[in-house]
Amino acid sequence: MAKQLKMNLSTPSSSPEVCDILVNKIIDSYDRALTMVKPVDAMQGGYRDTINPPTDSTLVANRAPESPPSPIGSPRSQDSDMEFRDRDKKISDASKKRKAMPRWTKQVQVNPGSVSEGSLDDGHNWRKYGQKDILGAKYPRGYYRCTRRSSQGCLATKQVQRIGDNPTIFEITYRGRHTCTPRISSKSAPEKQKEPNITGKDHINNNLNILDVHHQNQQALLLVSNFQTGLRVETDDIDAKNLNFFDELSFSFPSSPNNIINVENYPFSANCLIDETLALNFPCTLTDYYTENFDVHISDQEILEKSSTAVSSANSINVALDYPLISIFAPDYHIW
DNA sequence: CGTATTTGACCGCG
DNA sequence: CGCGGTCAAATACG
Numbered sequence: 636m637a638k639q640l641k642m643n644l645s646t647p648s649s650s651p652e653v654c655d656i657l658v659n660k661i662i663d664s665y666d667r668a669l670t671m672v673k674p675v676d677a678m679q680g681g682y683r684d685t686i687n688p689p690t691d692s693t694l695v696a697n698r699a700p701e702s703p704p705s706p707i708g709s710p711r712s713q714d715s716d717m718e719f720r721d722r723d724k725k726i727s728d729a730s731k732k733r734k735a736m737p738r739w740t741k742q743v744q745v746n747p748g749s750v751s752e753g754s755l756d757d758g759h760n761w762r763k764y765g766q767k768d769i770l771g772a773k774y775p776r777g778y779y780r781c782t783r784r785s786s787q788g789c790l791a792t793k794q795v796q797r798i799g800d801n802p803t804i805f806e807i808t809y810r811g812r813h814t815c816t817p818r819i820s821s822k823s824a825p826e827k828q829k830e831p832n833i834t835g836k837d838h839i840n841n842n843l844n845i846l847d848v849h850h851q852n853q854q855a856l857l858l859v860s861n862f863q864t865g866l867r868v869e870t871d872d873i874d875a876k877n878l879n880f881f882d883e884l885s886f887s888f889p890s891s892p893n894n895i896i897n898v899e900n901y902p903f904s905a906n907c908l909i910d911e912t913l914a915l916n917f918p919c920t921l922t923d924y925y926t927e928n929f930d931v932h933i934s935d936q937e938i939l940e941k942s943s944t945a946v947s948s949a950n951s952i953n954v955a956l957d958y959p960l961i962s963i964f965a966p967d968y969h970i971w
Numbered sequence: 972c973g974t975a976t977t978t979g980a981c982c983g984c985g
Numbered sequence: 986c987g988c989g990g991t992c993a994a995a996t997a998c999g
Binding site for chain 2: 764
Binding site for chain 1: 988989991992
């Protein structure tokens with residue numbers, strides 16, 4: 636873009652508008668780069684604290700162990716080298732960040748043993764990093780983090796807890812959205828699933844590929860008529876294939892499923908399948924679900940509120956939505 | 972041998 | 986101080 640801008644500037648006949656667009660795009664790029672480096676303060680609901688000027692916490696956070704743009708070695712080893720005040724700042728900053736993470740819960744019923752395939756998958760791999768007995772809870776709570784944490788700095792986390800007597804019902808609390816790209820595996824038969832173990836501390840395994848998830852979601856979303864066609868993105872601008880991970884696009888649903896939606900500002904993400912080969916994961920927010928046009932913005936979480944420039948194309952984009960959105964549209968829907 | 976899970980230690984917060 | 990959450994060494998897995 637800088638090169639384009641330079642070309643434009645050196646061309647006497649170039650239009651100022653084009654230059655302006657290019658400049659804005661370049662600035663946006665820097666913004667996004669900074670976004671990935673900075674701590675995520677409040678991703679929830681697309682609302683961000685823009686009142687407070689950047690403080691030194693921002694600077695400290697650039698070295699926070701949990702937000703490595705290009706992760707290196709053990710964060711802990713860095714800790715020991717640091718001054719105490721720095722470490723304290725870091726810790727408080729990290730916990731602040733953790734608190735601000737979007738958080739949502741859903742109850743999920745898992746296939747009881749008999750059918751081996753078709754367990755739950757959200758297009759991401761989770762790695763267990765802890766288990767805890769919770770006061771007053773019959774069964775322990777399992778802690779999972781995204782396996783792409785180290786490779787892509789994805790901070791998404793979930794807690795899985797069996798509730799009640801039914802060993803197939805779990806409560807899953809998600810914390811933080813994925814910033815990594817979803818796993819894309821072959822379309823062939825899903826691998827066999829691990830069964831929950833006797834102690835009830837097991838979780839739902841994620842082994843289906845994303846296309847199967849897409850299929851599952853479409854099945855689920857049949858509850859909403861015309862939903863699939865509604866998911867088609869109308870376009871007019873830039874080629875969809877030029878979309879980057881953090882690019883922003885918006886679209887609207889022709890149908891209005893307002894009777895089914897009952898969750899406000901529900902955080903969720905969408906997996907974008909473009910030509911069934913390139914899959915992208917976007918954080919999303921629902922903006923306006925009372926009007927006839929059901930607007931959904933897919934964008935970088937940090938630029939949700941200024942999502943004015945819609946990126947679109949002559950193509951349409953089919954969007955596969957993962958569980959949280961299913962929860963919205965079909966709160967009682969069970970995946971088998 | 973690299974990756975995932977288990978599990979007691981550890982730690983911040985209320 | 987106790988609870989929920991995380992770490993990391995040991996262990997299991999493949």
